[in-house]
Amino acid sequence: MVLIMTNKYILKKDHLVPLLRQLGKEYQLVAPLENKHGDTLFTHIDNLDNCRVDLENQPQNSLKQFFFPQQEVLFRYRNQPGVSYEFEPAKSREDAVLYLGVRPCDLSAILYMDVVFLKDFKDPYYQKRRNNSVLVGLNCNTPFDNCFCNGTKSGPFIDYGFDLQLTDLGKYFLVESDRSRGEDILEKLHQFFELATEDDVKDQYQAYLESRGRFKRQVHVDLAMKNLAEGYVADGVWTELSERCQDCGGCAYICPTCVCFSIYDQQQSATEGERIRCWDACTFSGFTRMAGGHNPVDSSIRAIEQRFRHKLQFDVKKHGRPSCVGCGRCVEMCFGGTDIIRFINMACCEGM
Amino acid sequence: MAGLATTFGSGAMTNSINEIENAQVILVTGSNTTEAHPQVARRIFDAVDRGAKLIVIDPRKTLLAKRAHIHLAIRPGTDIPLLNTMMRIILDENLADDLFVEMRTENFHELRDMLFRLDCQEMAEIIGVPLEKIRAAAQIYGRAQKAVVCYCLGITQHICGTDTVQSIANLAMLSGNVEKEDTGVDPLRGQNNVQGACDMGGLPNVYPSYQRVDVDDFRLKFEKAWGVSLSGNPGLTVLEMTHGGKDGPVRAMFIMGENPLLSDPVQEKVRETLTNLEFLAVTDIFLTDTAELADVVFPAASFAEKTGTFTNSERRVQMVRRVIRPLGQSKTDADIIMELSRRLEYPMHYQSSAEVMEEIAMLAPVYGGMYHDRLEGSWGLQWPCWDREHDGTPFLHKYYFTRGRGRFVPASYQAPAELPDGDYPYLLSTGRVYHQYHTGTMSRKSTLLSREAGEALLQINPLDAGRLSVRNGDFLKMRSRRGEIKLRAELTDQVREGEVYTTFHFSEAPINLLTIAAQDGKSKCPEYKICAVSLEKRTEG
Numbered sequence: 001m002v003l004i005m006t007n008k009y010i011l012k013k014d015h016l017v018p019l020l021r022q023l024g025k026e027y028q029l030v031a032p033l034e035n036k037h038g039d040t041l042f043t044h045i046d047n048l049d050n051c052r053v054d055l056e057n058q059p060q061n062s063l064k065q066f067f068f069p070q071q072e073v074l075f076r077y078r079n080q081p082g083v084s085y086e087f088e089p090a091k092s093r094e095d096a097v098l099y100l101g102v103r104p105c106d107l108s109a110i111l112y113m114d115v116v117f118l119k120d121f122k123d124p125y126y127q128k129r130r131n132n133s134v135l136v137g138l139n140c141n142t143p144f145d146n147c148f149c150n151g152t153k154s155g156p157f158i159d160y161g162f163d164l165q166l167t168d169l170g171k172y173f174l175v176e177s178d179r180s181r182g183e184d185i186l187e188k189l190h191q192f193f194e195l196a197t198e199d200d201v202k203d204q205y206q207a208y209l210e211s212r213g214r215f216k217r218q219v220h221v222d223l224a225m226k227n228l229a230e231g232y233v234a235d236g237v238w239t240e241l242s243e244r245c246q247d248c249g250g251c252a253y254i255c256p257t258c259v260c261f262s263i264y265d266q267q268q269s270a271t272e273g274e275r276i277r278c279w280d281a282c283t284f285s286g287f288t289r290m291a292g293g294h295n296p297v298d299s300s301i302r303a304i305e306q307r308f309r310h311k312l313q314f315d316v317k318k319h320g321r322p323s324c325v326g327c328g329r330c331v332e333m334c335f336g337g338t339d340i341i342r343f344i345n346m347a348c349c350e351g352m
Numbered sequence: 353m354a355g356l357a358t359t360f361g362s363g364a365m366t367n368s369i370n371e372i373e374n375a376q377v378i379l380v381t382g383s384n385t386t387e388a389h390p391q392v393a394r395r396i397f398d399a400v401d402r403g404a405k406l407i408v409i410d411p412r413k414t415l416l417a418k419r420a421h422i423h424l425a426i427r428p429g430t431d432i433p434l435l436n437t438m439m440r441i442i443l444d445e446n447l448a449d450d451l452f453v454e455m456r457t458e459n460f461h462e463l464r465d466m467l468f469r470l471d472c473q474e475m476a477e478i479i480g481v482p483l484e485k486i487r488a489a490a491q492i493y494g495r496a497q498k499a500v501v502c503y504c505l506g507i508t509q510h511i512c513g514t515d516t517v518q519s520i521a522n523l524a525m526l527s528g529n530v531e532k533e534d535t536g537v538d539p540l541r542g543q544n545n546v547q548g549a550c551d552m553g554g555l556p557n558v559y560p561s562y563q564r565v566d567v568d569d570f571r572l573k574f575e576k577a578w579g580v581s582l583s584g585n586p587g588l589t590v591l592e593m594t595h596g597g598k599d600g601p602v603r604a605m606f607i608m609g610e611n612p613l614l615s616d617p618v619q620e621k622v623r624e625t626l627t628n629l630e631f632l633a634v635t636d637i638f639l640t641d642t643a644e645l646a647d648v649v650f651p652a653a654s655f656a657e658k659t660g661t662f663t664n665s666e667r668r669v670q671m672v673r674r675v676i677r678p679l680g681q682s683k684t685d686a687d688i689i690m691e692l693s694r695r696l697e698y699p700m701h702y703q704s705s706a707e708v709m710e711e712i713a714m715l716a717p718v719y720g721g722m723y724h725d726r727l728e729g730s731w732g733l734q735w736p737c738w739d740r741e742h743d744g745t746p747f748l749h750k751y752y753f754t755r756g757r758g759r760f761v762p763a764s765y766q767a768p769a770e771l772p773d774g775d776y777p778y779l780l781s782t783g784r785v786y787h788q789y790h791t792g793t794m795s796r797k798s799t800l801l802s803r804e805a806g807e808a809l810l811q812i813n814p815l816d817a818g819r820l821s822v823r824n825g826d827f828l829k830m831r832s833r834r835g836e837i838k839l840r841a842e843l844t845d846q847v848r849e850g851e852v853y854t855t856f857h858f859s860e861a862p863i864n865l866l867t868i869a870a871q872d873g874k875s876k877c878p879e880y881k882i883c884a885v886s887l888e889k890r891t892e893g
Binding site: 243244246247248264284289335336337 | 401799
């Protein structure tokens with residue numbers, strides 16, 4: 001039998017933890033871990049022998065908080081009487097971090113954050129963390145209950161943007177690399193990887209095909225985008241959504257691509273303080289209200305409208321693709337029923 | 353709670369919150385559910401999505417009222433005439449559940465006789481809603497197989513609060529809408545663990561599990577358990593204490609987690625009482641306005657710093673677990689009480705809250721099967737839960753009411769204590785906004801919440817505002833017979849002409865300087881929802 005060579009590899013499942021142990025010598029590790037309450041969250045691994053890596057369930061958080069923390073000290077300031085301000089940049093971790101189990105939606109979200117934080121103005125805080133990151137992706141063989149990444153074209157499989165990527169083929173993982181950091185790992189820790197055969201690649205395509213048929217929801221993101229762009233979404237849609245919205249901001253906090261923030265100074269003494277950046281949400285009236293009370297987004301109806309137009313219309317115009325990645329987290333989170341799937345369904349009906 | 357306890361034998365939500373999703377008809381009265389109980393509002397929205405009919409009774413056009421199939425915008429304080437009229441229509445149209453009334457209730461004749469004397473047209477004029485609209489609501493509610501009534505402080509904070517609650521219970525019993533799953537009468541509790549506080553005897557007349565202090569058997573049981581002799585007389589209600597004045601009946605107070613200086617009506621009276629006490633100690637997680645008057649303040653630990661249980665509106669007892677150690681010099685409420693008790697020569701030696709829970713299980717029958725090990729790793733248990741084998745009770749009064757038969761207690765219209773007149777032409781009602789909680793002891797510490805709602809706004813109809821030459825955001829002087837405050841106007845058609853609404857969260861605009869001391873004769877709950885005020889545009893400052 002002649003084996004046709006590919007540039008893909010096989011990693012036995014038994015060897016995943018030993019591989020992580022080796023990688024842990026060079027990187028901080030972040031992976032979906034199941035905690036003692038049964039919830040799976042992206043978490044720093046402190047002790048590989050005392051945690052459960054969970055690659056079966058969707059992590060409840062995305063990786064947003066690791067690249068763009070919920071609260072971050074930008075710098076400290078001091079102001080002695082008679083002396084001008086002194087500034088001291090905040091110290092940040094320099095460690096390289098390897099993220100394991102990054103599903104296509106979360107990977108797409110990071111690629112979107114790259115556009116926001118690195119394209120024109122380069123945000124140094126984000127840039128440092130991003131440059132120090134290694135992303136090990138995981139294709140989705142079984143989409144979860146609220147997933148609709150097929151509608152946003154960001155999954156369930158992805159073939160770019162990762163350093164390494166795993167596809168579960170049952171007995172073992174198929175491993176691909178897309179960037180030189182991934183290649184380096186394959187080379188340096190070559191003892192873990194065997195070359196994959198063409199049959200393995202066929203199995204990967206088969207898994208992709210089957211995964212596409214396993215979505216539980218049909219969400220016509222493209223139709224909603226079209227109706228938004230062409231002005232077919234009736235005002236009643238926004239009114240109904242705003243009446244249901246409970247204004248908790250949960251959708252924005254849980255969303256892997258919502259990157260609105262506020263900056264404020266936290267005074268610590270008469271002469272010292274910190275400038276802090278923290279997450280914010282466009283649905284809060286205080287986010288857009290100006291000094292003096294005027295608010296360009298003059299009601300909760302317009303705030304909801306802004307949220308969905310930004311994701312499905314403005315970003316499409318600006319970057320060529322929606323900034324919703326179809327992870328479904330806001331659907332699980334929202335308790336008013338103002339989530340993006342409800343909006344998309346309403347926007348489709350109104351337009352037809 | 354007195355109302356439901358008299359009628360059904362138990363003063364709590366008869367359903368679980370989840371059951372609301374499955375109701376066919378939901379009648380919401382005196383509840384701004386989306387702002388005060390968003391998690392309940394979510395279930396109501398879900399039920400409506402599934403085809404349920406929503407009836408909202410509220411003088412204001414709240415968010416929920418906007419989404420209602422029928423909104424009955426009654427005159428404030430006319431709940432009893434409305435409920436009676438609905439019952440009369442249910443009787444007239446043969447929608448009463450005769451079998452249920454026969455098998456499960458008593459004293460129906462008295463209700464029926466009262467209803468047959470009612471002139472519906474005359475009632476409709478008092479209520480201020482067309483009779484046809486009331487009829488439509490009565491028909492929808494009366495015909496439902498599964499109907500839920502949710503009510504809140506809009507019902508109870510009136511001088512006739514207890515009677516109104518009983519009228520709601522009458523309506524539910526008359527149409528057989530109680531004692532079943534997805535069907536019942538649900539008072540929505542206003543604070544985390546207020547249900548638990550009542551369950552544990554935080555009321556003047558009962559020991560834990562609603563065992564009356566004036567019943568000897570109960571008293572003896574607790575005397576034996578605690579090794580002390582106890583009084584058989586009910587204690588004082590809140591206003592009897594905080595409105596005692598200079599020479600009030602109470603000379604020393606220990607206030608835990610409450611801010612009566614802002615939350616009780618007629619602030620001047622409360623201040624007079626508290627400042628003339630011989631001794632005042634206050635426990636709270638932050639220094640409240642009340643705590644500033646105290647001789648001693650105990651810094652208390654927050655929820656994240658202690659282990660124990662909370663009991664929510666649906667009688668569900670859930671664990672809360674310590675995540676961090678108490679900060680600074682703060683201590684948990686239990687530790688504060690034990691320290692005090694030790695120094696008062698009644699040493700308590702509870703080593704954990706699990707041990708306290710074991711004593712509760714022993715002495716409070718409805719908590720009889722609740723132990724920390726059973727509450728761990730689950731969503732908790734709903735009382736009554738009689739013993740370790742019992743799985744808790746999702747809905748109350750299955751097969752029979754707690755008191756045996758449900759008792760019809762008819763009630764008639766009582767005009768509010770103070771209605772608008774020539775001098776004070778506007779009707780003021782008070783409540784909450786979504787982003788703040790009660791007197792703001794906790795929520796005002798959040799800059800984000802204060803950014804959304806950072807000061808008191810007076811909701812006023814644009815037509816009234818026009819007459820006063822007031823624009824959105826202008827300052828108003830609002831005066832009642834008891835005091836005066838200033839606050840900004842928010843022009844909105846949520847309120848009708850002649851009616852204004854604001855909140856009690858902000859000490860800069862202490863609304864309870866203005867509210868009235870009138871209270872319900874039975875529950876002693878103050879009439880926060882209605883008093884008369886005058887308004888004037890404030891020109892300077």
